[in-house]
Amino acid sequence: MSKGEPTGVGTESSDSMRSQSRLMLVLQAFAAAPADQDIPNLVISQAVAALQAAGGVVALVNGDRLEPLASRGYTRSEQRACGPLRVxxxxxxxxxxxxTGEPVWLASQAEVAMRFPRIVELVSRDERAYAVLPLRAAGALLGVMGISWVQPHAFSASDRELLLALADICAIHLQHWRRHDDGLGDHDDTSVARMPPSAVALAPLVHALTGSDTIEDLARAFAEQGAAAVGATFSNIAVVEPAATGPIARLYHxxxxxxxxxxxxQAIPVDGSTPLGAAMSGRDEVWLSDLEQVGAQFPELLADTAAAGLAATASLALIGREGRVIGALGLGWDAPQTFPASQRDELKEVAKLVADALVRAQMLATERAALERSELLHHILTALVASASLSEVTAAVFVDGTAPYGAAAARLALVDRQHPDALVTIAAVGLPEGLEAVWQPGAGAPLSPLSDERSIAATVYLPTLEDLVPTSPDAQAALARAGLRCWLGLPLRSGSRTLGSLVLAFSQENALGPTDLTALSDLGAAVSEAVSRAVERDSDHDLAVLVQRSLLAEPLPNLSDVQVSARYLPADARYGIGGDWYDAIPLSGGRTLLMIGDVAGHDAGAxxxxxxxxxxxxxLAPTxxxxxxxEELDRFVTSSSAQTMVTAAAVLLDPRNGRLTYSLAGHPPPMLRQPGSKVHWLEVVDPPLGAPIANRAQHTVELAPGSTLVLYTDGLIEQRSEPIDASLLRLAAAIDDGPVxxxxxxCSSLLDRCLRDAPRRDDTAIICAVIDPVVPSR
Structure with missing residues (x-):
């Protein structure tokens, strides 16, 4: 690398070149393998060598068992730990x-111990890193390939691309080996009992697919390199895109x-009018051996096929997760083809490779979009906290004149004080002119987000165009022209008082999932409080309390395995207000993250x-x-907050696995009461947020059914008349005596015991959790 070359660019380029070189060596080994080669051992030996790993194993799924076929670099005890195992x-x-069918990446022994403690018991090595890759071929999961390193191994983007590419290639060869080994190989005169002859030619395509992190990059990679990989003359790909008039697919040539x-x-409908459309609509393959077949089945395409210099074509559907068609690939030859079974099988394997890569690219696109929405929502919520007028509220919601949360259209409307039965539009973007005038459901009609009288009373989510039931042909035509296929109406309320509504519309059906609806519910609550402040113009103290209450998680979510309740009490007015906060965030697998914190200060800034x-x-909580x-909040506080002191506690409850995991940043210790035992403190506290600490401590303890957990801020325990240890003992005694x-x-009992008749010099937050006595295990 030259001295003037940027380090990141040079490293990325060299890593990519090394990955491609390793892939080529592996594929050359496969292509040169004799017909009777032991493919499982060849697969794992080539993978271990290419990755410079300590060992590896290939195991195939057989019913509900995972059985090892071959391993490299393992002792006998380690080989026994590889199976047979139970799927x-x-x-x-x-x-x-x-x-799960998903890769497993474990970069260090600590990560292994955290996620898979059993493997530490089964295999005794000081340091270990793992990667486990699913092996898929012909639309089915064949098994897995596990690779291990004695030392920690940071999986760079190039490492993961190389591993995924190796897994795809190894799966193809294992599938061919298994068919031959079972006597299921082809018997026509074109078949051979060895690996596909185009194995080496697959290397550039596989590398390009695994290196593409956007849908467009991947589609262009196949359009440009797919033909050479399979010995064809031409290749293109179609990717399904939802549309208001029915599914269409964008073509990449x-x-x-x-x-x-x-x-x-440039785009085609998903129907039988073209070979690619027919493959997608029928979830199948379309084989056209010569121009005569093209003319017989697709006469309108005959001239264009001939103009492209093609004499035969093949179109294969791309199947994603849950069996959903996500696109199709097309291949063409300049000479007629007979499409023997061996050639068809090879093309089907390539289609599976492309489908898997397209699924990964789509997932990355979804993750990027979700991250962008989350970041924008964070900026909106932050701006709403600081807003003091309707114009500032509008500017916060409609950033740079765009609809929030990736919506195609939005409207913010408030109740007209002079005419309480009507709404006044304060701001709107993307809504077609005249839409509100034609879409006003009459009495008895289903709810709609634009129904002024009712959308302001409750959240209305209509995920598809069919759910939008208009009362006139004019309204139906207006909706169709708008191309807005998914609607959400959020009520804006302050207590029992109706303020107005925020309406969002999306161009894609079923645009919002449960997590999105929760996030947008938070947005509706924040907008409600901001509007309430702007309209009423309360005193500074009342305004600050409203700001604070609007950001606390009330009402808390209903959880299946745990009761959670919380209280917030502002400081007495003469002491000002503070920065206490709490939250309860439901996560997958029945887990719940409880958080509580305190920003130093007693003013609106806190x-x-x-x-x-x-x-x-x-x-940040879900991931x-x-x-x-x-640690992530450390960076946020350091870069974004002017406060010098921020404490916090994060506690992850996992009742189904009987675990509680926590980390503390300068915060008073949470208190845990197990059934039949006295309260004990969860101590071991790291410095407050923003302190220069590289790795924060994390601890896991047993969480039995029927346990009680209490998190609180120092306003609950600190009193000038007694030392802090006495205050903690008083709180512990109150928990022991409290309801179980x-x-x-x-919550009510603890506030009464700890704060009765005491002046509140600091605001106080408390959150209590009671684990259900009977919790279903995983």
Whole structure:
């Protein structure tokens, strides 16, 4: 690398070149393998060598068992730990990948111990890193390939691309080997009992597919390189896109295609009018051996097929998750083809490779979009906290004149004080002119987000165009022209008072999932409080309390395995207000993240900073363990908050697995009461947020059914008349004496015992959790 070359660019380029070189060596080994080669051992030996790993194993799924076929670099005891194993067991990396069909990345022994403690018991090495890759071929999961390193191994983007590419290639060869080994190989005169002759030619395509992180990059990669990989003359790909008039697919052509022909086929309907459309609509393959077949089945395409210099074509559907058609690939040859079974099988395997890569690209696109929405929502919530006028509220919601949360259209409307039965539009974007005038359902008609009288009373979510039931043909035509296929109406309320509504419309059906609806419910609550402040113009103290209450998680979510209740009490007016906050965030697998924190200070600035930190924590919670979450908040506080002191506690409840995991940043210790035992403190506290600490401590303890957990801020325990240890003992005694079956009554009891007749110099937050006595295990 030259001295002037940027380090990141040079490293990325060299890593990519090394990955492609390793792939080529592996594929050359496969292509040169004799017919009687032991393919499982060849697969794992080539993979271990290419990845410079310590060992590896290939295991195939056989019914509900995962059986090892070959291993490299393992002792006998380690080989026994590889199986046979039971599919469905999520406690080991191999069976987890075989059960979920998802890769497992474990970069260090600590990560292995956290996620799969059983493997530490089964295999004794000081340091270990793992990657387990599902092996898929012909639309089915064959098994898994596990690779291990003695030392920690950080999986860079190039590492993951190489591993995924190797898994795809190995799956193809294992599938061919298994068919030959079972006597199921082809018997026509074109078949051979060895690996596909185009194995080496697959390398550039596989590398390009695994290196493409956007849908467009992937589609263009196949359009340009797909033909060479399978010995064809031409290749293109169609990717399904939802549309208001029915599903269509965007086409990506090879650059050498006749421009006039390419221009006519930029998008096609998913129907039987074209070979690609027929493959997608029928979830099948369309084989056209010569121009005579093209003319017989698709006469309108005969001239264009001939103009492109093609004499035979093949179109294969791309199947994604849950059996959903996500596109189709097309291939063409300049000479007629007989399409023997061996050639068809090879093309089907390539289609599976492309489908898997397209699924990954679509998932990445979804993740990027969700991250962008989350970041924008965070900015909106932060701006709403600081807004003091309707114009500032509008500017916060409609950032740069766009609809929030990726919506195609939005309207913010408030109740007209002079005419309480009518709404006045304060701001709107993307709504077609005249839509509101034609879409006013009459008495008895189903709810709609634009129904002024009713959408302001309750949230209305209409996921598809069919759910929008207009009362006139004019309204139906207006909706169809608008291309807005999914609607959400959020009520804006302050207590029992109706303020107005926020309406969002999306161009894609079923645009919002449960997580989106929860996030937008938070947005509706924040807009309600901001509008209420702007309209009423309360005193500074009341305004700050409203800001604070609007950012606390009330009402808390209803959870299946745990009761959660909370209270917030502002400081007495003469002491000002503070920055206490709490939250309860439901996560997958019956888990719940409880958070509580305190921003130092007693002014509106503390409340604003608190709101920013809570919003950041909620956005980070679904993808971070407690310690990692606090580390991310460290960076947020350092870069975004002017406060010098922020404490927080993050506690992850996992009742179904009987675990409680926590991390503390300068915060008073949570108190845990197990059934039949006295309260004990969860101590071991790291410095407050924003302190220069690289790795925060995280601890896991047993969580028995019927346990009680209490998180609180120092306003609950600190009194000038007694030392802090005495205050903690007083709180512990109150928990021991408190109710064991109701989180709500426990909150009330603790506030009464600890704050009765005492002046509140600091605001106070408390959150109590009671684990159900009977919790279903995983």
């Amino acid at each position: 469905g067991d999520l406690s080991l990396p191999l069976t987890s990948a075989a059960t 090879v650059s050498s295609l006749v421009p006039q022909v390419a221009q006519r086929y 409340a604003v900073a608190m709101g920013q930190i809570r919003a950041a924590a909620r956005a 971070n363990e407690p310690a990692r979450l606090l 079956d109701s989180s709500d009554r426990l």
